[in-house]
Amino acid sequence: MHVLSIAGSDPSSGAGIQGDLKTYSALGVYGLTVVTAITSQNTLKFSNVEEISAGIIKDQLESVLSDFKIDAIKIGMVYSSSVIQAIYSKLKGKKIPMVLDPVFKSTTGGVLLQTDALPDFKRMLVPLAFVITPNIMEAERLTGMRIRTRNDVRRAVVQIQQMGTKNVVIKGGHLNGKNVTDFVLEGTRFYSFSGKRTLRTNHGGGCSFSASLAVSLAKGRTLSDSVKFAKEFTMKSIKNSQKVGKGIFIVKVDNVDKIEKDLANAITDFSNIKNVYKLIPECQTNFVFSKPSPRSLGDVLGVSGRIVKTGETVTVAGSLKYGGSKHVASAVLEMNRKFPNIRSALNVKYDARRIRKGIAKRFSVLSYDRIVEPLKTKTKEGYTISWGIRNAIKNAKRPPDLIFHKGDVGKEPMILLFGKEPKDILTKLAKLV
Numbered sequence: 001m002h003v004l005s006i007a008g009s010d011p012s013s014g015a016g017i018q019g020d021l022k023t024y025s026a027l028g029v030y031g032l033t034v035v036t037a038i039t040s041q042n043t044l045k046f047s048n049v050e051e052i053s054a055g056i057i058k059d060q061l062e063s064v065l066s067d068f069k070i071d072a073i074k075i076g077m078v079y080s081s082s083v084i085q086a087i088y089s090k091l092k093g094k095k096i097p098m099v100l101d102p103v104f105k106s107t108t109g110g111v112l113l114q115t116d117a118l119p120d121f122k123r124m125l126v127p128l129a130f131v132i133t134p135n136i137m138e139a140e141r142l143t144g145m146r147i148r149t150r151n152d153v154r155r156a157v158v159q160i161q162q163m164g165t166k167n168v169v170i171k172g173g174h175l176n177g178k179n180v181t182d183f184v185l186e187g188t189r190f191y192s193f194s195g196k197r198t199l200r201t202n203h204g205g206g207c208s209f210s211a212s213l214a215v216s217l218a219k220g221r222t223l224s225d226s227v228k229f230a231k232e233f234t235m236k237s238i239k240n241s242q243k244v245g246k247g248i249f250i251v252k253v254d255n256v257d258k259i260e261k262d263l264a265n266a267i268t269d270f271s272n273i274k275n276v277y278k279l280i281p282e283c284q285t286n287f288v289f290s291k292p293s294p295r296s297l298g299d300v301l302g303v304s305g306r307i308v309k310t311g312e313t314v315t316v317a318g319s320l321k322y323g324g325s326k327h328v329a330s331a332v333l334e335m336n337r338k339f340p341n342i343r344s345a346l347n348v349k350y351d352a353r354r355i356r357k358g359i360a361k362r363f364s365v366l367s368y369d370r371i372v373e374p375l376k377t378k379t380k381e382g383y384t385i386s387w388g389i390r391n392a393i394k395n396a397k398r399p400p401d402l403i404f405h406k407g408d409v410g411k412e413p414m415i416l417l418f419g420k421e422p423k424d425i426l427t428k429l430a431k432l433v
Helices: 016-024 054-067 083-089 113-126 138-144 152-159 203-220 223-239 258-271 327-338 354-358 383-392 422-432
Strands: 002-010 031-043 046-051 072-075 098-100 167-171 179-186 189-196 286-291 300-302 308-312 314-318 320-321 344-349 365-367 402-404 414-419
Touching: 002 016, 002 113, 002 203, 016 031, 016 383, 031 054, 031 083, 054 083, 054 414, 072 203, 083 113, 098 203, 113 138, 152 167, 152 179, 152 189, 152 314, 167 203, 179 223, 179 402, 189 223, 203 223, 203 344, 258 286, 258 308, 258 314, 258 320, 286 327, 286 354, 286 422, 300 327, 327 344, 327 383, 327 414, 344 422, 354 365, 354 402, 365 383, 383 402, 414 422
Parallel strands: 002 031, 002 072, 072 098, 365 402
Antiparallel strands: 031 046, 167 179, 179 189, 286 300, 286 344, 300 320, 308 314, 344 414, 402 414
16 A cells, blocks of 8 residues: 655654654555755754755656556655645646645744745645644634634634635644534534543644644545544654753654554455445455454454445445444454464355355355344344354364354355464455456
């Protein structure tokens, strides 16, 4: 997975290109860069800035766009009209989710967008964005209005959306209060996320937010789930910020645990399978990966909602969360008790042709019959999967690759794939489809 950052260089590595790359690395994606300006700054002060020529910016964009499949783009510092025009000329018409982070002023006081460039910023870049992420002060500059209350924010997000972007997130860290509230206008829906305020001036929090938001969108999550994820990621990076230099603290991003990274990447690959919507059952899909020796659902990572069919594509409706799955996670727990190496599972739509292909590929294929399920388990929510897997594997000498059932009255037939880790499941699935 590739996420492109178009931004300025920060030699302190707190923000800008360097800050974005740290976030991309922590979240397990490959970061690409197009440098728009070189700044001279540290944790104490901002000294100078020199923009990159429009020709070199176009060449950089041509280089990455011609060679890589870009899954999301984050646009940060653009500085001048010539830079804006160069970016617009190469990105207009591209069907790639773009996160526009209006970087107007450095935490240490430097000007990052020339005053006369603001009209071109609004006219060219805002309409390109899937979502724009100003803080309160940046939103005030975009709209020309004073923002002090929630009602002010509501009017501001509408005004910014009318500039041409689909969605708006206003980061509320500069509003007074014990909590930090981020406000979202998604289409016509206005909502917010709140979190406890961290009383520490930092450098790089805004970049952490927009970069992690771009990663989450690239992985197919909804805007709501992506904003929630980015907020949690950023609050953690601010809480863990370090005094690296002599001045303000620099945010510290931590690596996501390997289980989450592997499952997130596998879900992205699953979502990109050709005609993947044909694999999604009526009850939708979940993909899970457990910790070693899981003891409860809380040890199994899964999508807190589902992977759902949306037309001829799929959407990850929920964030990755331990305990986020119940049914598919229960299958892994039951399987792991007998075969400890099996820690991942995926449910897909039942199709007899897939069963036959599995047998032809020498898969270990097992099944169970829901019709003969005891009434006491049928009437208890969540017990059916455990009962079914336990009965399917009771005489098995080796772990199955696939377990299926043909349903029951009002119960949809289903296929469950199992593996040691998510990538094993995708390898098996490729042989079935």
